[in-house]
Amino acid sequence: MIELKNICKSFGNKDNRITVLDDLSICIDKGEMIAVMGKSGSGKTTLLNILAGIDFPDSGEYVFDGEIVKLNNAASGIRFRRNRIGVIVQHFALINDLTVSENIEVGLYESDYTSGQKRKAIKDTLKDLGIEDLKDKYPSKLSGGEKQRVAIGRAIVGRPKLLLCDEPTGALDSETEKEILKIFKRLNQMGATIVIVTHDKDVADICNRTIVLEKH
Amino acid sequence: MSFIVKNLFRSATVHWKTNLVILFDLFLSMAVIFILLQNYYFLKEKHDEFYETDRVATVYSVYMKIDDYQVIKTDTINESSMFHNGLDMYNEINSTSLKIFNYAGSSLLLDNFDDSSKILFEKYKTVENDISYVDTCGFTEYAMSSLGLKTDIGREFTEEEYENFAFLEKMPVILGAELKQVFDIGDEFEYTLDGITDKAVVIGFLESGSDIYLTDYRTGLDRAIIFPTTQLFPRQNRYRNEGFLDRSKISHLNDCFIYSPDNDVDVQSAVNRYTAKYAFPGLEVSPLNGTGYSESKNISEKNMILIGILALIVTLLCLISLIGILYNRALKDRNANLIFMCYGVSLWKINASLITEMVFWLFISVCPVIALSVKEYGKMMIPLWQLFLFGILVIGVSLVPTLVVNGRSNLDQLIRDKIE
Known part of the structure; x- marks a missing residue:
């Protein structure tokens, strides 16, 4: 489903250049759940950004669903991400002035769903994640686990082909972490392709495969 | 979207x-x-007509671009602060030696008179062969005195006639000197003018040779019928109401004349004081004879x-x-x-x-x-x-x-x- 061939990415100017990804090649099959581990500065988030179309490789080839992805600016990245990729981050990134339902709806803003289909998708997602009772609450009234469920809901409501997660349990206690991991596992069993960037071995343990990035 | x-x-x-x-x-x-x-548009409105009469100036467009009918017939304008300010300004100026007035003229065909009057005119026709119409002229209060018009027989309009003409049973009229041959003081006749059929009563005759400037030429009034108003429609039931006179005064500010009996009075300066006091935009005052006041500064x-x-x-x-x-x-x-x-x-x-x-x-x-x-x-x-x-x-x-x-x-x- 996803193939990264000889990806190179570095930051900084000529005098002070830091290479983060050097000739990286990865292949991710459809339905796989992969953990990306490595020390700080090893390029985990950079890899995630490249997969999401947020950042662009200096060289190499990115193939998504059989098509070569050629991105060169933010607008093309936004178009690429639209309805293809769901993103979950450590600090949840919810919009505080929108309710739980409205936050989940953000994932459908650019979808082709009709109003009725949107309502049904949101309702189903709330049910799947067990947060139906919270639908009218604002993020400030939610616990960390509840917030992350809402963020997952927003990421999966549009049924994206790829789910990218950056330290999704980093801000959660161990009990809540287990609940969230169960959700990821269930989503993966339902066919979702998931890439999780993590430091946590427990997270890596539930994944099919772990990629470890070395710091250059 | x-x-x-x-x-x-x-x-x-x-x-x-x-x-x-x-x-x-x-x-x-x-x-x-x-x-x-808005002030830019006010400033664009300039009056460039000059007349030869001394000591009479025109003041133009307090109520810019609103025609008289709109001002007079619209009750809602009575509620505006500008209306009250305008009225106060009008009354204050008229309480000084300066006088605001207006006048307007048209003609009245003989066919628009009742049968008895027509017969009288027919007799008169033997004296003046070409008579088929008479001039009509409407004056507001202060207009006749400001323009130097006087009656030699009968009387002039009273203040009450100027203010309450809409409520009088018969419209008081002053006639030109030549019409003495047709009517006497106290005679009544019926006429139709501006679509209104009305009864008039003769109260006086102008001095022979009386004349005024209408638009840009001098018009004799010897064969004229003079009304104590420039607007006849308030005589109709549907427009007759107490508020008319005030609205009519305001309408005069639209395009009026201002008279100063004193040559030393700078009319522009005086008007500037009033417009400043009542928060109106500056008005340009033009002298009727093209001299004198034109040297005054324009505050606009x-x-x-x-x-x-x-x-x-x-x-x-x-x-x-x-x-x-x-x-x-x-x-x-x-x-x-x-x-x-x-x-x-x-x-x-x-x-x-x-x-x-x-x-x-x-x-x-x-x-x-x-x-x-x-x-x-x-x-x-x-x-x-x-x-x-x-x-x-x-x-x-x-x-x-x-x-x-x-x-x-x-x-x-x-x-x-x-x-x-």
Whole structure:
């Protein structure tokens, strides 16, 4: 489903250049759940950004669903991400002035769903994640686990082909972490392709495969 | 489109406090620009007709571009502060040696008289072969004395006749000297003029050789019927009411004459004092004989410069305030905008939502200006598109820093949680 061939990415100017990804090649099959581990500065988030179309490789080839992805600016990245990729981050990134339902709806803003289909998708997602009772609450009234469920809901409501997660349990206690991991596992069993960037071995343990990035 | 509408509602509720300030700023800008444009249009209205009569000047367009009928027939204008100010100004000027008056003339065909009067005119025709019509002329109070017109038989109009002509059973008329051959004092006749059939009673005859300037030529009044009003329609039941006279006075300010018995009085300066006192735009006074008063300064142009500076200062202050508010709002909204972008909403849609919202506030902020204009004048005094053009310019400039902030938003900040 996803193939990264000889990806190179570095930051900084000529005098002070830091290479983060050097000739990286990865292949991710459809339905796989992969953990990306490595020390700080090893390029985990950079890899995630490249997969999401947020950042662009200096060289190499990115193939998504059989098509070569050629991105060169933010607008093309936004178009690429639209309805293809769901993103979950450590600090949840919810919009505080929108309710739980409205936050989940953000994932459908650019979808082709009709109003009725949107309502049904949101309702189903709330049910799947067990947060139906919270639908009218604002993020400030939610616990960390509840917030992350809402963020997952927003990421999966549009049924994206790829789910990218950056330290999704980093801000959660161990009990809540287990609940969230169960959700990821269930989503993966339902066919979702998931890439999780993590430091946590427990997270890596539930994944099919772990990629470890070395710091250059 | 769905995103733009949703985000507009979100923004309207989430930022309601800053939106109130935005609305206030825009309203202030629109109001001051409206005043500037309005004064510009007032200034454009100039009266360039000159007459030969001494000591009579024309004052033009207090109620700019509103025709007399609109002013006189519209009851709602009675409620406006401008109406009351105008009336107070009219009455105060007339309480001094200066007198505001108006007059107008037309003609009346013999066919428009009742049968008995027609017979009289037919007899008169044996003396004057070409008579097929008579001139008609309407004078307001002070007009006859200001124009030097006097009766040699009978009497002149009384103050009550000027003020209550609409309620009198018969319309009092003064006739030209030649018509003595047709009518006597106290004679009554029926006539139809301006679609109104009415009864008149003769109260006097003008001195022979009396004349006035009508439009741009001198017209003799020897064969004229003189009415104590320039407007006959208030004699009709549907227009007859107590408020008419005041509205009629206001209508005179539209295009009136002002008489000064004293050659030393600078009429322009006097009018300037009154317009300043009653908060009217400066009026240009033109002497009927083209001399004398024309040397007086015209405060309209001074007003324009002062108002222009004021408009510039207020608009600049509003702009600075708007830029600050919108910039801070953009910083607060950056997290939400990045989330939107993360889920496929393009930057142009986010910016379009912001611009749509600002245009919406612009429309709202213009409403009070339109309402005030309509209340004061009965209509919008300046083209709306000009007001909106200024508004769009204000919005455009104030949005620049915000659009720059939005354009520099980087999703990597969201992923790494580095939004300041």
